[in-house]
Amino acid sequence: MAKTVKQRFWQHLFQMQGAGIGHAAGWLLCKPGAARRAIHGLCFFLYTARGPIMEVVIGLLAALVLFFAAGYFIRKNIYREVDRLEARKIEIMNRSLADEMSRVKELKMTGQAEELFEKWRQEWDEIITAQLPEVEELLFDAEDHADKYRFKKSREVLVHIERMLDAADQNIEQIIEEIYELVTSEERNSSEIEDVKEKFKKAKKTLLAHSHTFGSAHAKLEAELYEVYEELKRFEAETDAGNYLAARDILIKQNEILIDLGEKIEAIPAMLSDCQTGIPNQLAEIRDGYKEMSEQGYVLDHIQIQSETERISDTLVIFQEKIRELDLEGISESLQEIHDSIETMYDLLEKEVHANHYVLTETAKTEGALHELVAAKLVSKEETDTVKKSYHLSEEDTSRLRSIDKQVAALQKRFYHIQDRMANEKIAYSLLKEELTELERQTAEVKAEHAEYREMLHALRKEERAAREQLTEARRLLNDSARLISKSNVPGLPAQYTDLLREAQRTIVHVSEKLDEIPLDMVAVNILLEDAVAASAKVHEQTEDMIEQVYYVEKIIQYGNRFRSRNDNLSKELNEAEKLFRHYEYESSLKKAATAIETVEPGSFEKIGMLVEEDLEELKNK
Known part of the structure; x- marks a missing residue:
């Protein structure tokens, strides 16, 4: 159905x-x-x-x-x-190794070259006939799995194919690299062997021509050169057998050995010369110099020449044994350190010679400088006693002289101590030089301090003379002020001016009295002198101002008289100005008169000022 x-x-x-x-x-x-x-x-x-x-x-x-x-x-x-x-x-x-393989065929196809060629051919055949066909089958499998929706299985197959292709690629690259290594080894061997042989000949020739300069190391060098010779023969045999890579290894190694031997052949003669002749001769010279200086009285125990020369001699024996075995590592640097040590010993001995000369010549100079300082100190002490009779010295000034006295005594004591050590003790001249140099430095410092003290004493007298000159100038200003007042016919002096004048005269008297005191206290003198100079300058300044005011008032009143009969207000103002003038209030009188005249005739004050300036100039020139 x-x-x-x-x-x-x-x-x-x-x-x-x-x-x-x-x-x-x-x-x-x-x-x-x-x-x-x-x-x-x-x-x-x-x-x-x-x-x-x-x-x-x-x-x-x-x-x-x-x-x-x-x-x-x-x-x-x-x-x-x-x-x-x-x-x-x-x-x-599609990749072809034909070109690479053809380069290999140009070599002698025996031994290593033949073996490698066969190996590479088999590996290439394996890739072409086995691996790639397998890849082809796996690709079909991957497609089949995909058609049947077996995606996971398909991806696994694809990953496996990728790895197989990677391996094939790597194998091919390795074959190409090995072919290149083989071919270039043959080419480099052919070009480099001549250089290696030349190095061998040069080393052999040097050993034959200068065998005496290598000492006991000659036999070891000959033996190593013979080993190189045998290895080069083996290189030729490997090359003839087609073993180019093995020959390459031999050539590289022997080239390195010859470079090392060349460096040793170049270095050993100089090293042996240093160890056997150069340094021993220097050590002998140092020992002889040390002995001679000791006999001349030099104290050299601090240099330790004996122990250092023995240490160096023992080291040289060790170095010669190492050179015989061609073990040169570190010897060059150590020899340089030995030369530095020898140079240091020379410098120390030379330093003692210079120190001896310095001590012998500078001791007398230092002694003379101390004697001069002592004599100068005594002179300063006498000057201080003299100055004290006329001047007041502060505690700080007097303590400076006591300090200088103590320092000079200490310097003398130290110098006598150095002289005693030179005569009775065994001491290195370099140490004596250091002590003497320090003593000279301190002597120079005390000498400079003493010079400053003496300058202070001289400055006191200079200060007194300067103070008296300033006092004379202050008196001159007061006298000049009195002369101006007398010539100007000023009718009278204001009370304020009179007080200022008396104060200036009083301070001048105080300064004069202070300068006559014994001992002279310049600090107090300078304080009073400053007031006296300021007061006299102020008196002179106010004198000129007062005379100018008097002249102005007189000229303004004379000029304003022509307007009095016509201007009652002006007449009144001028009368008040005259009244102030008669009471010696010159500044107030001038203000009132000037204001009044400017009211009547603007600009008249400036005209009158020109006349006043002429009168004042004439007054000063009288």
Whole structure:
């Protein structure tokens, strides 16, 4: 009995649920006729179905669509990866090692060259005949797995193919690198062997021509050169046998050995000369100089020449043994340190000679300088006693002289101590020189301090003379002020001016009395003198101002008399100005008169000022 469309749909649906969505999808894709019939049945079913069954069917249909879409994109990516790996496989197949192999065939195809050539040929054949065909089969497998929706398995196969192709690539690159190494080894051997042979000949020639300069090291050098000779013969044999890589290793090693031997052949003669002749001669010279200076009375115990020369001699014996064994490491630096030590010993001995000369010549100079300082100190003491009779010295000034006296006594004591050590003790001249130099420095400092003290004493007298000159100048200013007043016919002096004049005269008298005191206290004199100079200068300044005011008032009143009869206000102001003038209030009188005349005739004060200036100039010149 034929199945209805609805029955066939449910049958396909149950197949999908029972066998899995993946198998059902595969069945539908692999059997298009069945798929069409299923779809027709599905469409009819959807057309006739109603209610919950419709919702289930729509959900399943949506899931199928999503599954088909995902499967499509995954398969597309897998096919793309298969194409990429296929292209890479073809690229490897198209790579040719013919050019590289042809370079190998140009060599002697024996020994190592032949073995390597056969090895590379077999590896290449393995890649072409075995590995790449296997890759081809695996690519088909990957596609087949993808067609059957076995995506995980397909990806695993693709990863395996990638690794196989990577390994093939690496193998080919290694073959090319090994071919390059073999061919270039032969080329470099051919070009470098001549340089190595030249180094060998040069070393051999030097050993033959200057064998006496190598001492006991000559035999060791000859032996090592012979070993190099044997290795170079082995190099030729390996090259003839086609073992170019082994020959390369031999050549590199022997070149390094010859470079090392060349450096040793160049260094050993100078080292042996230093150890056997140069340094021993210097040590002998130092010992002789040390002995001679000791016999002349030099104290040299602090230099320790004996122990240092013995240490160096023992070291030289060790160095000669190491040179015989060609163990030169560190010897050059150590020899330089020995030369530095010898130079230091020479410097120390020379320092003692210079110190001896310095002590012998400078001792007398230092003694003379101390005698001069003592004599100068005594003179200063007498000058101080004399100054004290006329001047007042502060405690600080008197203590400076006592300090100088103590320092001079200490310097004398120290100098006598140095003289005593020179005569009775065994002491190095270098130490005596240091003490004497320090004594000279301190003597110079005390001498400078003493010179400052004497300058202070002389300055006191200079200060007194300067004070008397300033006092004379202050008196001159007062006398000049009195002369101006007398010549100007000033009618009288204001009380304020009279007080200022008396104060100036009083301070001058005080300064004069202070200058006559014994002992003279210049600090007090200077304080009073400052007041006296300021007061006399102020008196002179106010004298000139007062005379100028008197002249102005007189001229203004004379000028204003022509306007009095016509101007009652002016007459009144001038009368008041005259009244102030008669009471010696010249400044107030001038202000009132000047204001009054400017009111009547502006600018008249300036005209009168020109006349006053002429009168004042004439007064000063009288």
